[in-house]
Amino acid sequence: MSTQTASSTPRTASPCNGASWLAQALIAEGVDTLFGYPGGAIMPFYDALHGSDLKHVLVRHEQGAAFAANGYARASGRVGVCVATSGPGASNLVTGIADAMLDSVPMVVITGQVATPLMGTDAFQELDVFGMTMPIVKHSFLVRRVEDLPRVVAEAFRIARSGRPGPVLIDFPKDVQVGDASGLAPHVPLDIDDVPRAADASLHAALALVSQAQRPVVYAGGGVALGNAVDVFRDFVNATRIPAVLTLKGLGALPPDNPLNLGMLGMHGTRAANLAVQECDLLIVVGARFDDRATGKLSEFAPHARVIHMDPDACEIGKLRHADAAINGDIVGALKALTLPCAAHVHGRHAVARRQWLETCQQRARDHAARYDAPGDGVYAPALLKRLSEIVPGAVVSCDVGQHQMWVAQHWRFSHPRQHLTSGALGAMGFGLPAAIGAQLALREQAPHDPQEPEACVVCVSGDGSFLMNVQELATVARYRLPVKIVLLDNQALGMVRQWQELFFEQRYSEIDLSDNPDFATLASAFGIPATRIDRADDVEDALQALVHAPGPALLHVAIDQKANVWPLVPPNRNNAEMLDGDEVPGPAAQASNSPTPENPSHALPA
Incomplete structure (x- = not known):
């Protein structure tokens, strides 16, 4: 039996040490909820949390903490905060940090670190998280002295919020956490840095291009929501009567029933959206970045169009496509300045051509509208998702990655971009459930929960592959009684990989079989979460009604056909006009030429 001397007894944290000062600083920054998992090097901070006004949500894996903070930030527009210990705790955060960086999500990440005298000695659970995360953060801080805390914390939150948002890391050594902070001021x-106003010359150049255009299209992305420009963007589109296409992260920037909304463009975009872009003579790009999933073969994207590109991030303008009018700066101000002058051209010298163009675009949207009358008795996932979006029109939807992610993007009717939480640029499986946890807590804070009233609805849509990547967070849902509604689409396969292997790898199915999945309803029940399983279309309506009216969390396990694919699909290294539908399968020669190769890396892997 070991004995413990008085000198080895853990010292009770002083109320004026670095850890307690940080806890109070978080409150001063407006933080009320943080997500984390404790461990040795971060224990002084957790001691400071005891009895504080901060609400700490204990997840069951550090990746869950990063994704939950990520979902919290996406749903609320505020800074998400997550905490982990050194070593494996910090490394487990990396995927969630990368996702925040690539999708421009404001986060502050706090990691414990071994004491400064031990740094560089390969101490227990020492890891250079500062160096490891440098490519995937806006900035990193290593706090070497208590006196540096005020500067570091203030700068971390300012950087995370300012300009193009993103994650910031604070690596917090243990000796700094317990160091004397009694001399630090509160x-x-x-203040957040102001986004600069767009130059008048660029606005004049844009207006000149609009005046000359006969077939203009607006191409809008996630920057519309990030720039708090949703309302002015809608005003611009409605006033100018220019048809608009949206990226995955831009969905909701226009209401789904707006007749100018042609839907999502790109690899799994609508035919109306993709054809409009391919035939337009002017592309007005608002907060989008010419991502490869949106453009298809970049050299053939919008081949006849001149480009107006407005974005607060100067690095995006001209990065992949030359901008004939480069509008760098505040999107809100730029759209306001252009709305009335551009609207005047609705009745200008190209009025007839533009009216015919709009009619052509809208007719295509009608001709190629999605159908939901799938034959057979099985559940048709697009129809289920569309129906659920009608039942809970204000719901926040958190998606995992794969076929179900694309079905949500195609068939859910989003009325605002913050309703749609999805791992866009990184495409991280396992995102959905922890992000839904963060979103539910964000909504709870915005409107404090009345036990007599249902909470705002958060729906997690996942697939059987993605769900098992962070299934442990069902324990977090159950512990905090979060009324997250989970729709699990189960085709017993890695569906998107299987679809690509079917189409582009001559049906050589390699390591996509998930037929040994657990019984997901039983699994959920083991966590105390009620669950139902369906596999027939006749059962969908009753199951959805039961799901949304459940008083707390609930799971709906939906068995779907493994052969169901996402359509349309733009094959790799093809332009967006060359979409495949369900009745079109490329021949062997096309398969060979479209197979991913080192020379064709942009579409080398499915989403």
């Missing part, structure tokens, strides 16, 4: 947050 924390004072810094």
Whole structure:
């Protein structure tokens, strides 16, 4: 039996140490909820949390903490905060940090670190998280002295919020956490940097291009929501009567029933959207970045169009496509300045051509509208998702990655971009459930929960492959009684990989079989979460009604056909006009030429 001397007894944290000062600083920054998992090097901070006004949500894996903070930030527009210990705790955060960086999500990530005298000695659970995360954060801080805390914390939150948002890391050594902070003044947050106003010359250049255009299209992305420009963007589109296409992260920027909304463009976009872009003579790009999933073969994207590109991030303008009018700066101000002058051209010298163009675009949208009358008795996932979006029109939807992600993008009727939480640029499986946890807590804070009233609805749509990647977070859902509604689409396969192997790898199915999945309803029940399983279309309506009216969390396990594919699909290294539908399968020669190769890396892997 070991004995413990008085000198080895853990010292009770002082109320004036670095850890307690940080806890109070977080409150001063407006943080009320953080997500984390404790461990040795971060224990002084967790001691400071005891009895504080901060609400800490204990997840069951550090990746869950990063994704939950990520979902919290996406749903609320506020900074998400997550915490982990050193070593494996910090490394487990990396995927969630990368996702925040690539999708421009404001986060502050706090990691414990071994004491500064031990750094560089390969101490227990020492890891250079500062260096490891440098490519995937806006900035990293290693706090070497207690006196540096006020500057570091203020700068971390300012950087995370300012300009193009993103994650910031604070690596917090243990000796700094317990160091004396009694001499530090209370924390004072810094103001966010103002986004510069767009140059008048660029606005004049844009207006000149609009005046000459006969077939203009607006191409809008996630920057519309990030720039708080949803309302002015809608005003611009409605006033100018220019048809619009949206990226995955831009969905909701226009209401789904707006007749100018042609839907999502790109690899799994609508035919109306893709054809409009391919035939337009002017592309007005608002907060989008010419991502490869949106453009298809970049050299053939919008081949006849001149480009107006407005974005607060100067690095995006001209990065992949030359901008004839480059509008760098505040999107809100730029759209306001252009709305009335551009609207005047609705009745200008090209009025007839533009009216015919709009009619052509809208007719295509009608001709190629999605159908939901799938034959057979089985559940048709697009129809189920469309129906659920009608039942809970204001719901926040958190998606995992794969076929179900694309079905949600195609068939859910989003009325605002913050309703749609999806791992866009990184495409991280396992995102959906922890992000839904963060979103549900964000909504709870925005409208404090009345036990007599149902909470705002958060729906997690997942696939059987993605769900098992962070299934442990069912324990977090159950512990905090979060009324997240989970729709699990189960085709017993890695569906998107299987679809690509069918189409582009001559049906050589390799390691996509998930037929040994657990019974998901029983699994959910083991966590105390009620669950139902369906496999027939006749059962969909009753099952959805039961799901949304469940008083707390609930899971609906939906068995679907493994052969169901996502359509349309733009094959790799093809332009967006060359879409495949369900009745079109490329021949062997096309398969060979479209197979991913080192020379064709942009579409080398499915989403």
